[in-house]
Amino acid sequence: MLAQYRRLFTRPGTVAFTLAGLLARLSMSMTGVSLVVLIAERRGSYALAGTVAAAGLVAVAIGMPLIGRLVDRFGQARVTVPAVLYNLVPLCGLLLCVRLGAPDWTLYLCWAxxxxxxxxxxxxxxxxxxxxRDAPDDRHLANSLEQALDELCFMTGPVLGMVLCTTVAPEAGMLAAGGVGAGGALLFAAQRRTEPPTADRPATTVAADRSPLRVPALRVLTLTFLSTGMVFGALDLTTVAYADALGNRPVAGGLLALVAAGSCVAGLVFGTLRPTGPAGARFLRGVAAMAGLLLLPLAAGLGGAGLALLGVALFAAGTGTAPTMVTGMTLIQELLPQRQLNEAMAIAVSGIMIGISTGSALAGALAEHAAPGAGYWIPAGAAALALLIALAGRRHLGVGPRPPGRTASEPTVSATR
Structure with missing residues (x-):
């Protein structure tokens, strides 16, 4: 397995941008848990923590596709550096407002x-x-590696954030996340050798480009990812609240790490398997597996199985997310032209962000008004919704009959232009 992944890094510059990107993404995995613990500790409300997190994620979901379009137009480095420096300002504002006891609305404003x-x-x-671009098998391997690295971040980040918040100070997790994220993003932007070229087009042509959302398959994928984001958001907050209800809140980071560990292992193994059949069919199978496996934490939570068995269930549930995410990103790369790739993937990630915010808000409210294990109904239901959406849009994903008016040889992208 390692030999297959090692060959990816024979290309110059790949090690540098991968390590820098890994460092930057580590901060994202720390932020969610650190924000929840900070606000819950200083303000005493999981509901407030969930809704503040939701407000920030909705704002990011709106801004990220716009940043992605700028990246496609002007390049990664020219957009990333000013964006990263700007984002340090509202982060500092949030920490000050929490520390000084400012009104709740200031938390929403700063985080948004x-x-x-x-x-x-x-x-x-x-x-x-x-x-x-000329090696599809290696591209599948690279997408699997990136997903595994994402999960590695979400395996270590919550634990690190929880440790900092509970042993140093409630603000320590957010401070560390801000510093690590800014440093990693700036290092990533500095790797100019591997940066994709920007589209060499007049501004009038760029303005006339249609949104990638006009591609039907991207709409299906984005809605499916939105439901998958609900799984992530609800699972995180429910697990923190569940461990807290049992008097073991510091264990929550480890439980969330098990979810990411399951996904990381599944992603690495999935990358070594040679893709067979259409990517759309593989995507449907992945969503179905995810929906089935998320019944396990629900059963453990409702059955009062304890934290040990819940951890096993969360690890198993995590194995269903990586194949879905890897295949979904592969579909986006196949369906969208290079000049819109950053924007299209940002739209998909924005769907995840909106889903996370929705799942966090729902789980936060439920944590204060229902038994701790009841919160696991939300990720299980969200996974089932993701499967229904993917099934309803399967023809746009290349599974089953094609949409009316499209010939067998006509690609999805050209049908929307």
């Missing part, structure tokens, strides 16, 4: 102001797509 977040994961995948 940090909306200029570059999609580092999407930019890394765009680099791989450019470097491996």
């Amino acid at each position: 102001a940090g909306s200029a977040v570059p999609n580092l994961g999407g930019m890394a995948r765009a680099r791989w797509a450019h470097l491996l």
